[in-house]
Amino acid sequence: MVGRIAPQPGVHSRAWATVGEDGRLELDRVELVWVDLPFVTPVGTAVGTHRTRPLVLVHLVCRRSDGAVVEGWGECAALVDTTYDREDATGSFATLRSELLPALVGATRDAGCLPPVSGLGAILDAASRPLASATVEMAVGDAQLRAAGRSLADLLGVSDRRVEPGAVLGLPRSAEELSAAIAMLTAAGYARVKVKVAPGCEAIIDEAVRPTVGLLPMLQIDANGTYGDDAASRLHRLDDLGLACIEQPLGRDDFDGHRRLAAALATPICLDESLDSPSSVVEAVGSGACSVVCVKPARLGGIGAALDVITWCTDAGVLWWVGGMFESGYARGVNTALAALPGRSLPGDLAPPATYLVADVVQAVPGEVDGTTGRLSLPVPTGPGLGPAPDQELFRAFESHRVVVWPGDN
Numbered sequence: 001m002v003g004r005i006a007p008q009p010g011v012h013s014r015a016w017a018t019v020g021e022d023g024r025l026e027l028d029r030v031e032l033v034w035v036d037l038p039f040v041t042p043v044g045t046a047v048g049t050h051r052t053r054p055l056v057l058v059h060l061v062c063r064r065s066d067g068a069v070v071e072g073w074g075e076c077a078a079l080v081d082t083t084y085d086r087e088d089a090t091g092s093f094a095t096l097r098s099e100l101l102p103a104l105v106g107a108t109r110d111a112g113c114l115p116p117v118s119g120l121g122a123i124l125d126a127a128s129r130p131l132a133s134a135t136v137e138m139a140v141g142d143a144q145l146r147a148a149g150r151s152l153a154d155l156l157g158v159s160d161r162r163v164e165p166g167a168v169l170g171l172p173r174s175a176e177e178l179s180a181a182i183a184m185l186t187a188a189g190y191a192r193v194k195v196k197v198a199p200g201c202e203a204i205i206d207e208a209v210r211p212t213v214g215l216l217p218m219l220q221i222d223a224n225g226t227y228g229d230d231a232a233s234r235l236h237r238l239d240d241l242g243l244a245c246i247e248q249p250l251g252r253d254d255f256d257g258h259r260r261l262a263a264a265l266a267t268p269i270c271l272d273e274s275l276d277s278p279s280s281v282v283e284a285v286g287s288g289a290c291s292v293v294c295v296k297p298a299r300l301g302g303i304g305a306a307l308d309v310i311t312w313c314t315d316a317g318v319l320w321w322v323g324g325m326f327e328s329g330y331a332r333g334v335n336t337a338l339a340a341l342p343g344r345s346l347p348g349d350l351a352p353p354a355t356y357l358v359a360d361v362v363q364a365v366p367g368e369v370d371g372t373t374g375r376l377s378l379p380v381p382t383g384p385g386l387g388p389a390p391d392q393e394l395f396r397a398f399e400s401h402r403v404v405v406w407p408g409d410n
Helices: 011-017 089-111 121-125 130-148 152-156 175-188 202-212 231-238 255-264 278-287 303-316 329-339 392-398
Strands: 026-045 048-063 069-075 166-169 192-196 218-222 269-271 292-295 319-322 376-379 399-406
Touching: 011 152, 011 303, 026 089, 026 392, 048 089, 048 130, 069 130, 069 329, 089 121, 089 130, 089 399, 121 130, 130 152, 130 303, 152 329, 166 175, 175 192, 175 202, 202 231, 231 255, 255 269, 255 278, 278 292, 278 303, 292 303, 303 319, 303 329, 319 329, 392 399
Parallel strands: 166 192, 192 218, 269 292, 292 319
Antiparallel strands: 026 048, 026 399, 048 069
């Protein structure tokens, strides 16, 4: 067992920490916005069904020393319930409103300007809610980058790169339906298809996939922690299908069970829900609980934490990929930039939001299909900030409520 050892900051996370250190932004207004975006179709997993995507957005309105208005946006990854995380959108909203954003305002008053990313540690560590904390880090980093006229892609050195996305399918209802869905996504150019799995679905996946082993794009399955002591016997049926990995077969705290399962199966084990900090990644890999890492910035504690994990995995030769939380196009653009970093990475959950959301907070960015390879690729956002800023006219019809945290709580 490696223990709770945090990775050392790498060149990318050190660069991210410096964002805002050379600037001076006054904070004029802090808003907390709740938006409910309907899913194109209800999203079913082994442990719940989601019909809308609640977005909790932090909106900072700042002024540079020359008087120019600069905005910063943060998007919370929390969902409507705790299917995937210990935080839900309601709890994150409450933490942001009562703790994190007042603390940010207080720190800004004390310093006379909005803190840089490196100055957020004490504020974020006190909340013990990584999804809410990551939202504040995102908003501050976005504002500081916009003020400097610089993009996250430029900061990370990935401005000229494109990323091949993976797609996600829900729990299959029949082999025929699954085969058709995989064929459709393959034709659309996705480099990887992930299929949700739960006890009892193994035969459907086997029947759909086995006849075309070697002819399909990369495949993996995601159990969202629904298996128990019989996981090895159930999943053994799928162990010779050449899957890229089996994602989170057991409960989020069961490192020992995952270690035993990894030893029993040839298919690599990937952890997702279990990885809630950079130190948990080191522990999981070092203990043998997984050999593939799902990088979710919000769950890990923010962009800086995700960069630490990517650097550590790359240096250690560990496979990693960027996971998704049904983000809007704004947050998905951030994930795309992270996925463009070099390393032993797999295609991530980066399908365009228009494939799962009825509306978005930013204009859709089209992908391109290579005429030779047939592969779909997405550009990395290159404008100032973390990407194109949320357009309030686009989501106004879906806005549920808005709270002005500063200069007054309405």
